[in-house]
Amino acid sequence: MTERKVRVRFAPSPTGPLHIGGVRTALYNFLLARKLGGTMILRIEDTDQNRFVPGAEAYILEALAWCGIVIDEGQGVGGPHAPYKQSERKPMYRAYADQLIADGFAYYAFDTPDELDAMRARLQAAKVPNPQYNSITRAQMRNSLTLPEDEVQALLDAGTPYVIRLKVPRKEEIRFQDMIRGWVVVHSSAVDDKVLMKSDGMPTYHLANIVDDHLMDISHVIRGEEWLPSAPLHVLLYRYLGWESTMPQFAHLPLLLKPDGTGKLSKRDGDRLGFPVFPLEWRGLDADTGEPTLSRGYREDGYLPAALVNFLAFLGWNPGTAQEIFSMDELIQAFSIERVSKSPAKFDQNKAKWFNEHYLRAQPNAELAPYLLGALAEHGIACTQAKAEQIVGVMKERVSFPQDFWQEAKYFFQAPDAYDEQAVAKKWNPQVAAALAAYAEALPGAAAAAAEGLKNLFNQTVEAQGMKPGQVLQMLRMAVTGGAAGPDLFETLAILGPGEVAQRLRTAVATLG
C-alpha cells in the first residue's frame, strides 16, 4: 500500500447540540490525526434544510474547542477545500449525479410521495420481507428506467419534480474492510436504490458525503456504528464514480448506550437519569411543543474538559495497560484504532465523576480559584486571589465539582448562623465553653497566625484549663464553621485569621452558653 497523507474528518449535522457520542467520534478522529501526523477536518453536513437548527454550528465549534479538539482545516478555520459547509457546496454535487446517470449507475425517478407510500403498502400487504425501492420494484415505478426516453425528457422539460436514485445491482456481493470489524459483507439485494439528489436540488447525505470525502482527499472515515448499514452503499458510490482506488479506510465506532436498560444514549436519558449528554449547556426549543428547553452540559455541571476527554476516550478504547489517567498528549501517543472495541459501551456516571475528582485534585490552585471567585462575586463577597487559592487548596480534596467550593467553603466568608445540633448535644458542655472562651482570649496575642502556631496555642490553652485537646477540638470546629466536618481544622483557622476566629468563638459561647 502506498503511503498516503492522513486526513480525517468530523462531519456533524447542525441539527442540534453535539451529542456526547459525537464528541467521542470527533475525539477519536482527532487522536488518530495527531498520532499519524495527519490533518483534522471539520465539515458541516447540512443538506437537510428542514432540520437546520440555529446556533447548532456555533455550538459544535465551541464544544470542540472546549474539549481541546483542534480543527486544522474546515468550517471555522478555512482551508484549501473551502467551503466546508455542504449547503455552500451545493452546486458541486449535481455534476457527479449527472455523471452517474450518464454512466448508467443512476436514474431519474418521478414518483410522488403518495406513489411511494402506495408501493410500500402494496409490498407490505404482499408480505414482502423488506419493502424497498430496489432492482425489483423499480420496474413498476415511474422512472427513467421504465419510461420511454422521450417521455422522460418531456417530464424533465416540464419541470416535473424528480429525484436521482442509485441503480443498485440485483445480485452482487459488496465487501469492504472495516478497521475495527474486519471484513463486512453485504449482498446488494439488501441495499435499496437510495436517493442521491433530492427534489429540492440538494444532495442527500450519501452523495454529498462521498463526493466531499473524495474531493477533500479523506484517508480515514471514522464514524459511529449507525453508519455501518449504509457503508456498502458508499462503497458502491466510490466504485461507480471511479474513485475506488482512493476510497478511504472505514472504522465504525461502537455506540454509546444508556446507563440503564438498553438502547442508544439519548438526550432524554440525561434528563431522566440526571446527568448531561451534551458537552455544553444548550438552550433550544422542544420539537413538539415549541417550549424553550434547557439541556445540561458537562461544562456547566463542573466537569473539567480534561476529565471528560479522558473518560470519553476510555469508552470504547483502552491502551492495554493499567494506566487510566491520560492527558490529551498521552492519548495521542497511545491511541490506535486497532484497540477500539467492537462492542457498545454503557455510559457510567460514576466513572465520569471519578475522573473529574482526579483532575480536580491535580489542578493547580491558581486555576481552581476562579471558580470560587466567580461564586463569591455572585454573592457580592470580595476575596483576593491569594485567599481563594488557599481555600480551594484545602477544599479540593473533598469536592467532586468546582461549584461545590462555594457551598463547602461558605464559612470562610460568613460566620455560621446555626450549629450542628447533634454535635452540640453530644459534646458541648460548660468546660468546653470555658476552654473555647480562653482560646478566644489568647488568640489575638498569637505570635504566629500559621496553622502550627494556632495549634500549639490551642493545646496550651486547653491544657491550662485542665482538659485534653481531643475533648474540645470538635467543638472548636463547630463553633467556627457551624459544622462537624471539614478540612484540617488549624489550616482552616489560619485562613480565617485569629481575630475572626476569636470573634466566632465568643459568639458561639454566648449563644450556646
Add this chain to the structure above:
RNA sequence: GGUCCGUUCGUCUAGGGGUUAGGACAGUAGAUUUUCAUUCUACCAACAGGGGUUCGAUUCCCCUACGGACUACCA
C-alpha cells in the same frame, strides 16, 4: 419482519486453546485522620446457552438466545 453488528465481574475493560481469568469505577470491611473527605489495605464480583474441533476451550467454528443499529426525498 429483513439485513448487518455485537455478547468477559453491576459498569468500563485486559487476556487468550492449558491463567488462582488481571485492572479500574461502584459496593463492602479495615487502617490512617480530632471529624468528614483524601490516602492505603483487603473483600465482593464475570467468560450468555447448546453443539462441535481438540488431549484440553472462556478463547477457534456452527446454532440458539439476548442486545443494538439500520430499514426516509434524516443525517
